[in-house]
Amino acid sequence: MLEIEDLRVRHGSRLIVDGVDLEIAQGETYGLVGESGSGKSLTARAVVGLLPRGITASGSIRFRDAALSGEKAFHAVRGRRISLLMQDPFAMLNPLRTAGQTIAESGGAVRERLREVGIDDPTVAKRYPFQLSGGMRQRVALAAALARDPELLIADEPTTALDATIQHEIMELLGRIQRERGMSVLLITHDLRVAFTLCDRLAVMYAGRIVERGPAREIAAGPAHPYTAGLLRALPSAERTLATLTGIPGSVPPANTVQDRCAFLERCDQAAPECGEARPALRPVAHTRESACLLPVRPAPETPTDERRPQAVGGTLLKVDGLRKDYRAVRAVRDVSLDVAAGESVGIVGESGSGKTTLARCVLGLVTPSGGRIALGTGDRPRHRLVQCVFQDPYTSLNPARSIGTTLAEAAAQGPADDRPTPSDLLRLVGLPAAYATRRPGGLSGGERQRVAIARALAVRPALLICDEPVASLDVSVQAHILSLLRSVNRDLGTSLLFITHDLAVVRQVTDRLLVMLNGQVVESGPTADVLDDPRHDYTRRLIASLPEITFEG
């Protein structure tokens, strides 16, 4: 149905996508997976002829045997035959148009379309995007994208910006509609689990190329490219706590720097000399599978389950009692009590808006609580030496105008006067070369930035480190590194962790105890393993049920 051959995308002279071939059949869900920056979105946009200004594509795109080239051809198929659903539901809808208007302008019957995406409330049509939750927006966008009954829907990470339960619902919705309509879907995602659950076939993209391709089940069962294998290995599990978390070292190189060799060369643990000689082509490894690796993939060693638990903990470090925080009418935190002992690692999970961040900010002293008490530490150490924080967005958590060195030195200067760590000490602590001190955040990858942010937090040697979704916006391979770093901070330095996340798999790897928050309240708490294995509260159960169920040997 859709055939892409030798698609190349350039930004000026810089090659971004380097010869992608794809073939999507009628009625199938095809997955395109890969780390951030591998060129997935540009591939998708090239297919509908909507590349950003300054970016050009070459190669052939055929839809039902008609070549798509030139704005006219694209315009004829856009919306009617191929539709595109984008990543960010918050940016995808015109803020000045109501949901109904948006759907109607695509030529759909508003009510039916809304019903199709599971919205029965007719008042939704009259609401503006800002009056809708993220999940609702994504549904409205989906309804608009489907308004003209396209034969192919390209969904570019449609759920990444949503929280776990909503993500689950949208994915189920997408699957249902695909089945009902017999429509083809090109699903772009960086989440292997999602790809495995939803897709019939999938392609793994790396540095602008496809490195592995085949039926989803088979890839899940046994990857044929070391990159895919690496990704799988880095995936944390919600079922058990792993003793070691292995990420892929390094980061994705720009496509134009690796045109004459295997792009994965530097990060590969089984690289051979011939890998550096030419760019390996995709070649069949089984009758439905293709891989761009010259060698057979070495099977991954079995990761043992973490045995060292429960951890010995000291006295109470943080005691929160009946905490309340209201923002005018919004009751962000209603009545939260919790304790964190010295050396303990406590997780908080909960859906978006449940008050996790607000709780953290109260503890950090960034906002004044409306009620309740927060007791921190024992002695007279100032708050900023007791508690520090790692924030979610690595791109904003470092000041772009200051070098890494000054940032760290300034942080260290806020710590105790004796035995201040130098920037290079701190960089070493988080596994970065000391030379990074002279760099600015702009030159660092997301994972590196997050390490620097951790180093900065550790500079004052705090007793408690609050991590507010520290890995939510990182790729799995990087995520694993950061998680193991945090785990060692907790276990080796004895720093307590208060770890906020909505990812159950993540929380399982780093925390001893878990609190589940809903609507500003703690609805369940207990040792992490107990809560996850035997959830009591209804919401916790739903949360666990929304985990993509995949079976593959890890």
Place this chain on the structure above:
Amino acid sequence: MRDRVVLGSALAVLLLAALAALFGPLVAPYDPGAQNLDLGPTGPSAGHWLGTDELGRDIASRLLAGAGTALWGPVVGAVGTTVLGTALGLAAGYYRGWTDAILMRVTDLMIALPGLLVLVVLVGVVGGGYVWAVAALIVLSAPNDVRVIRSLVFAQRDLAYVEAARTLGLRSGRIMFRHILPNLAPTVLANLLLTFVAALVALSGLSFLGIGLPPGTPDWGLMIEENRRLLDLNPWASLAPAILITVAATAATLLGDGIFDRLSAKGTQRAGD
């Protein structure tokens, strides 16, 4: 490449103007005030490149001497406005609450004033001359900067790096000036140049209206108006200062634009990475 040429020439023009303002009187062929009533107004000649005015004064020399008054007022005005506006904008955006509310009400009031109109009234009726005009200009144009900076600070303050700095217990002043301010540099610089242009136009406009400067001062705006009558005998006496003002203003606008584009280009990369 093209951009670079444009930016370079804008910078060169402003540098030249600054040089003229500093050393103009030294290199001027004549004393800008020296009269030659017997000569009177003449067109360009070998002795007087741009001719003379009614008092027989050399236009070229007066333009050079005028670069000083034409530029120092706007420069002081622009720097003053930017410093005041940025400081207040930082405070309003960072502290929010009462500081912000009060400052915003005041800027509302000031922005509701038709600025130059008030300036005309202030300087024209109250008097006080050039220094006052510049001071009034600063007070009148700062509110715009306050607004712009405040809204940017509002956005910056919610970014994690500011929260991190606060978590580290850094003092507010340090966070505002060392952390947030450098990130606003493109805007602040662009504002500075825009304010410079506005001040250049406003102050020369005041002189054009005959307000502020004492007669006989070699000032570009004043020269336009004084010599408007000489368009038949020596058009350059009036056109040259008008052209100079336009060129200087255009150069500053270009530079402001260029600086902003260049510096903030770093920031825009963020969206792609």
Place this chain on the structure above:
Amino acid sequence: MPMVTFLARRVAAAVLLLGLLSLLTYGLLAVAPGSPEQALLGSRPSTPETRAAIRAEFMLDEPFVVRYGHWLGNAVHGDFGSSVYSREPVSSVVGERFSTTAGLAAYAVGLTLVVAIPTGLIAGMRRGSGLDQGITSAALIATSVPSYALGIALLYGFAVALGWFPMYGSGDLAHLTLPAIALAAGQAAFVVRQTRAAALDLANQDYLTFARARGLGRRRIWVSYALRNASLPVLTVGGLLLAANLTGAVFVERVFSLPGLGSLLIQAVGQKDIPVVQALVLLGGTVVVVTNLLIDLACLAVDARVRHGVIEA
């Protein structure tokens, strides 16, 4: 209901603002050296009796508060006193000049809207093209040319050298064309830049891509998306533009010898005709305040987010 409260609050704030403005100008004019006495007497020798009579008439010996109170009391009844210079009621002095300036401003605003917004949109949509570069450079220069310099150039170019337009006078469109161009050029350039920036910003928005991906027609995209969404940032600078318009009028009217409010102001300032100056400043302030209010209302109408914010607050 929240809308009514909001409106009431905004109007109250506007009135308060104007009150402050009047107090401020009145105070400034009061402390300024010189007095209307001198303006009334001209530079002829005068008798003490005459001077005393004038001082009594203008309450010059009363304390400031009393004078201001008196003025304010009359002003709220629409009586702004009478011009020291012409002895006419200020309202009719201003009234006579108003139409010229209003016509000029309306003409200039019209030119700006009709020319600048489409131009800016086109430049933004065709980013980097020759057309865009041409428009951008022209706009850049136009923002920097002082209106009086442009006015002189236009006057000598079109009226004197080419003789296409009348030299002086006011009233009909032909007379106002050159002044309106001189006045509009700067602000139009500003609007072009704003619109272009808004259009560029728009081009990067996901919702625009999404709209195109859904196969919406070109016209729809232009009207429902580009124009409407780009109008917001342009709208918000409308108030500033108007203030610029008012001051620009001072210069343009001077260059073109138009009997408008701008030249009245310069004249009144020169003659220390305080009642007139006071009324003009207040009028200018009112125009700006009212425009800002209208713009806020327009934003309210266009953008539901703002509407919501208002109802929330």
Place this chain on the structure above:
Amino acid sequence: AAPKDTLVWATSLPVHTFDIAHGFDTSTLAQFSVLDTPVTLDGNGQVVPSLAESWKETKPGVYDFQLRKGVRFSDGTLLTADDVAFSLRRHLDPNVASEAASYVVHVKSVEATGENSVRVTLRQPTAAFLAVSALAWQVVPRKLAEAHPKDLGSPQVGTLGTGPYKVAKFSLTDGVTLVRNDQYWGPKPELARIEIRTINDPEALRLAIKQGSVDATSDVPIRDARKWTGIPGVATGFYPANSIFFLSFDVTDGPLKDVHVRRAIAHAIDKDALVRLGTGGHGSAAAALLTAPQLKTLYGDKGSPLTRTYPHDIGKAKAELALSPYPDGFAMTIPFTPNSEDALTMQAIISDLAKIGIRITVESMPADAYRARLMSHDRAGMQLHRLVYGTPDPGEVLPDLLSQASAEPQGWNFALYGSAALDAALDRMLTTSGPARIPLVDTILNEVAEQVPYVPLYYFDGAYALNERFTIKVNAWTLDIFSAIRMAG
């Protein structure tokens, strides 16, 4: 196109009042076409009858006027002696705050003594009275004037006169339209309609005249006369105006106290250069402190016999300065208001004085603040004045500039120069009429020349530009300029 007998006249400042009490300035030009005075001036500056058929000084300082019979205001009402008497009396009323008040300070009482007779009693005999009356005694209906003490003549109220024209339209922006007054007692004016427009910018004015959309103006900027003289189809004429530029020195304060300093300054100034600069050649250097037409009326063509003159001579200037305590000069700051016409002259003077070491800094201030400071005689230092007079009588000028009374704040004696003896001389001059006055004026002018409280600088011409469809006969004494215009051919 306008009918042939319509004249479009342009002024640079708007006509803003038809009452001399509130506009003794450019508006006065239009006032005289509408409002009559009991007496007026002829082409030689002699006082001749107008509304009054005749008059007699029955006793020294008492004048009996015999009014013309049957004169009507333009609305048809009959002019009464009471109207005439009131029209002069009102200038004395503080409530009117008349700008002409200083012209009539010597008037003690005015009353109608009969149906057609009016008696004016002066405080003391004053020779200038009749000439001043030709100017200030504009006759308006008493009823109207009494109802509007403050705003008579404004666009709101308008006025009512017995003159050759009446006001058909009056607006500050759209200008004035005058039409022939059919009730007029005198010879029918030739022009049926006069439209007065305001064109502020001199260049716009010139182009309008050139284009033919304006027929005439008297606001030809004299320095730019060169641009006006060659306009095809337009006649530009010049005549000595009743005005003078002079410098005043505050003789009570600072270096200017010293007469040698003042004389040095008088020598240092190059008056001929100032004439070129300030009048574009349409003027002449001044020696005595009276205007050129005044001097001519008094002395004929031979001029005043001054005992001491100050030719431009830097050497003499330095020699005078050497006699003062400031042989090498001094620095001085003077207030000044940037008025583009005087500013150049002032700059040229400053440049002249710099040559003998007198360094002057100008303190620029807004016009009214400047005027207030000047009129309060506060640190005036050296000032440049341009005074325009209305009458040929030296009695209009000299007491204002030289009497001790005028040295009080609000007076025109900016030099603060004066003595009882001089006051007595002025008084004698004022009360004496006829040829006996000449030696008295001589004495006073010579004292000025010796003591130099003032330095007369130069005279400038009055000028007009007129479309050749019309002709005009004007000089310094023409009060009603519109009636002086005739159709050509």
